[in-house]
Amino acid sequence: MRSSWLRQAFILAGLPAAALAGLVAAGHMQTAAQPLSPSGPAQATQAQVQALNSGTLLAGTMVLAQAGTASANVRGVSSATCMNCHGSTPKYPVLGAKLTYEHSAHKLNGNATYANGGGCQQCHTNEGFIEWTQKGKIDPATFVANPSQPGCMTCHAPHETGTMALRTTKPVTLVNKEEFDGGKGNLCASCHQSRSDAKAAVKDLPAKDVTARLGAHHGPQADMMVGTNAYQFPGKTYGSSDHYSSVDNTCVSCHMNLPKGRYSLSPEIGGHSMNLAGEVHEVETLNTSACVSCHKDMKQAPGTASWSKFSDAGVQWVGPTAVFAVTASDDYDRDGKKEYVQDEVQGLMDLLVNPQGTGAMQTKLAMYDAKGTYIGAKAAAPYTAAQVGALFNYRYVLEDRSRGIHNLTYTVQLLTDSIAALDPAFDTSARPK
Numbered sequence: 001m002r003s004s005w006l007r008q009a010f011i012l013a014g015l016p017a018a019a020l021a022g023l024v025a026a027g028h029m030q031t032a033a034q035p036l037s038p039s040g041p042a043q044a045t046q047a048q049v050q051a052l053n054s055g056t057l058l059a060g061t062m063v064l065a066q067a068g069t070a071s072a073n074v075r076g077v078s079s080a081t082c083m084n085c086h087g088s089t090p091k092y093p094v095l096g097a098k099l100t101y102e103h104s105a106h107k108l109n110g111n112a113t114y115a116n117g118g119g120c121q122q123c124h125t126n127e128g129f130i131e132w133t134q135k136g137k138i139d140p141a142t143f144v145a146n147p148s149q150p151g152c153m154t155c156h157a158p159h160e161t162g163t164m165a166l167r168t169t170k171p172v173t174l175v176n177k178e179e180f181d182g183g184k185g186n187l188c189a190s191c192h193q194s195r196s197d198a199k200a201a202v203k204d205l206p207a208k209d210v211t212a213r214l215g216a217h218h219g220p221q222a223d224m225m226v227g228t229n230a231y232q233f234p235g236k237t238y239g240s241s242d243h244y245s246s247v248d249n250t251c252v253s254c255h256m257n258l259p260k261g262r263y264s265l266s267p268e269i270g271g272h273s274m275n276l277a278g279e280v281h282e283v284e285t286l287n288t289s290a291c292v293s294c295h296k297d298m299k300q301a302p303g304t305a306s307w308s309k310f311s312d313a314g315v316q317w318v319g320p321t322a323v324f325a326v327t328a329s330d331d332y333d334r335d336g337k338k339e340y341v342q343d344e345v346q347g348l349m350d351l352l353v354n355p356q357g358t359g360a361m362q363t364k365l366a367m368y369d370a371k372g373t374y375i376g377a378k379a380a381a382p383y384t385a386a387q388v389g390a391l392f393n394y395r396y397v398l399e400d401r402s403r404g405i406h407n408l409t410y411t412v413q414l415l416t417d418s419i420a421a422l423d424p425a426f427d428t429s430a431r432p433k
């Protein structure tokens with residue numbers, strides 16, 4: 001171990017030296033070419049502090065170094081600073097945040113090793129995202145040698161800043177050049193955005209080019225919230241509902257709000273789980289705590305429809321799962337009943353593709369088979385832009401995954417127009433203005 005002073009700082013900070021040794025061995029920490037090695041009381045000179053701050057040394061010691069600038073007494077200050085997060089009465093609830101994070105897809109899905117390189121690392125790996133925030137781009141020709149899932153250090157930079165401030169909250173320019181500016185939700189939008197510009201992707205195309213991958217990619221939530229970058233049919237006007245403009249910090253306020261009260265707090269919903277749905281003592285529970293500040297009577301209700309979700313083959317259906325009990329103001333899917341908003345949206349989705357095989361994209365066009373497998377690229381005849389657009393919109397809503405909650409107006413408009421493009425007999429009178 002070259003930097004024995006570091007070991008000393010960790011010991012002083014009450015952290016086991018073994019933890020440090022493990023990190024250095026794992027390559028998480030860089031040691032300087034000329035390590036600082038004060039013997040006796042820990043002292044840092046101005047030059048040493050500059051070396052630390054230049055980033056050539058272990059990031060975790062910067063806090064310590066900055067503090068050291070004033071007093072040059074690393075010992076006292078460093079342990080106090082570390083205690084803000086690692087002490088027994090920490091200023092920041094690091095351990096609690098970690099508990100809920102254990103239930104997040106960020107931790108659990110494990111695509112960091114798969115979606116690495118080719119530009120994928122920007123959103124799928126901790127290392128790639130940090131590189132992107134620092135350089136404004138990543139080199140798609142490189143890949144991360146030991147990639148890790150998005151984690152604490154992806155969204156925060158505690159060892160650089162000494163606080164749990166977010167690594168970025170800059171407004172995000174979406175792929176179609178529209179801006180997403182949703183406060184702290186800008187962090188989320190940096191990754192949860194479409195990777196494809198609908199205007200460029202949707203045109204008359206030979207069937208072989210209408211592949212299983214044509215579309216927005218898995219997380220177009222930022223585009224959906226703004227109400228942009230789906231295929232907008234010529235001659236139609238599109239609008240948005242209020243969540244993007246009225247919910248401060250957008251994504252963060254709804255997804256990370258903590259339920260309150262005895263027995264309601266659960267690591268599966270709210271906080272760093274980022275889930276709005278989970279199980280609380282084996283009961284399927286929606287996190288309505290995120291909604292009640294505005295919709296004061298928000299409740300959950302059993303869902304009636306199975307929920308279509310992306311699968312590698314095409315679509316699969318799960319559920320029915322619980323829905324937010326907000327009755328729609330119209331019968332959007334024209335089945336004669338005004339249902340809860342998410343059930344109406346699912347009804348519209350099922351008019352395009354459903355498990356009975358009677359959806360417009362299964363009968364009017366042979367894009368999906370009865371099982372929900374995508375077969376569209378095998379057709380003989382080419383597709384028109386309107387047909388490709390309907391497919392784009394179907395996938396955009398499917399991958400948004402909120403069944404209308406992010407932006408009900410835009411969602412219903414897109415689906416209504418897409419169904420009507422394939423089935424001119426469809427009654428569009430419930431389309432929101």
Ligand code: HEC
Pocket residue numbers: 111114115116118119120121122123124190191192193194195217218219220310399400401
């Ligand atoms: C701009 C950010 C971004 C880039 C670049 C990106 N992804 Fe993703 N990807 C996401 C987000 C966000 C999700 C999760 C979306 C959700 O769950 O709604 C996701 C989800 C996935 C999933 C999981 C799907 C599932 O439901 O299991 C796979 C697989 C995936 N991406 C592969 C890739 C590959 C391969 C690449 C590179 C070719 C890539 N991604 C590039 C943001 C990105």
Ligand code: HEC
Pocket residue numbers: 092093094095097098099101106150151152153154155156164166184187252272
């Ligand atoms: C995907 C991004 C993301 C990841 C990963 C993440 N956080 Fe956070 N964290 C946030 C956001 C957003 C907030 C809310 C910030 C705010 O309101 O200022 C937050 C807030 C916090 C806070 C409260 C800060 C305060 O000022 O009270 C703590 C503590 C925290 N996170 C710890 C962690 C820990 C520990 C991990 C890893 C287990 C982690 N975070 C992983 C995004 C993330």
Ligand code: HEC
Pocket residue numbers: 009010013015019020023060061063064078079081082083084085086092094098152158159162163164
């Ligand atoms: C602003 C909060 C904050 C401060 C201050 C802070 N840390 Fe951390 N530290 C974290 C978070 C968050 C993690 C990740 C938690 C986890 O994964 O369990 C972490 C993790 C660690 C780890 C485990 C290795 C790793 O990277 O996950 C070590 C060791 C550590 N910190 C040492 C220190 C030392 C030494 C100091 C003082 C010089 C310090 N920390 C100051 C927030 C902080």
Ligand code: HEC
Pocket residue numbers: 105106108109110111112122123124125129150154155185187188189190191192251252255256274275
């Ligand atoms: C570094 C990029 C990145 C950031 C920043 C990020 N996410 Fe994610 N998010 C992902 C990826 C990638 C996945 C899918 C995980 C996987 O496949 O490995 C995901 C998954 C999710 C899921 C679970 C979806 C599912 O399939 O169950 C939710 C919910 C989510 N993110 C919300 C948020 C929120 C809210 C924020 C901001 C506080 C945020 N994310 C910030 C990349 C990111």
Ligand code: HEC
Pocket residue numbers: 185188189192219221222225243247250251252254255275276277323400401402403405406
């Ligand atoms: C008005 C509250 C609200 C806002 C704001 C919001 N979401 Fe959501 N989001 C929801 C609801 C509700 C769902 C559906 C959850 C369910 O029914 O399981 C959802 C679903 C999701 C999912 C799929 C989760 C899953 O388990 O399948 C992801 C990922 C997601 N949102 C990310 C985001 C991102 C990123 C932003 C900001 C760009 C955002 N959300 C803004 C309420 C919100």
Ligand code: HEC
Pocket residue numbers: 241242243246247248253254276287288290291292293294295324326327328329341405408
């Ligand atoms: C900051 C305030 C705010 C929060 C938080 C919020 N909403 Fe809303 N929501 C609104 C406003 C404003 C509207 C538009 C006015 C209206 O239709 O009531 C709206 C509309 C809706 C609609 C559409 C109603 C319709 O038929 O047009 C649904 C559904 C909805 N919200 C669900 C939710 C859910 C679920 C959550 C929590 C996950 C949530 N909202 C959180 C402010 C909020």
Ligand SMILES: [Ca+2]
Pocket residue numbers: 331332333334335336337338339344347
């Ligand atoms: Ca209906």
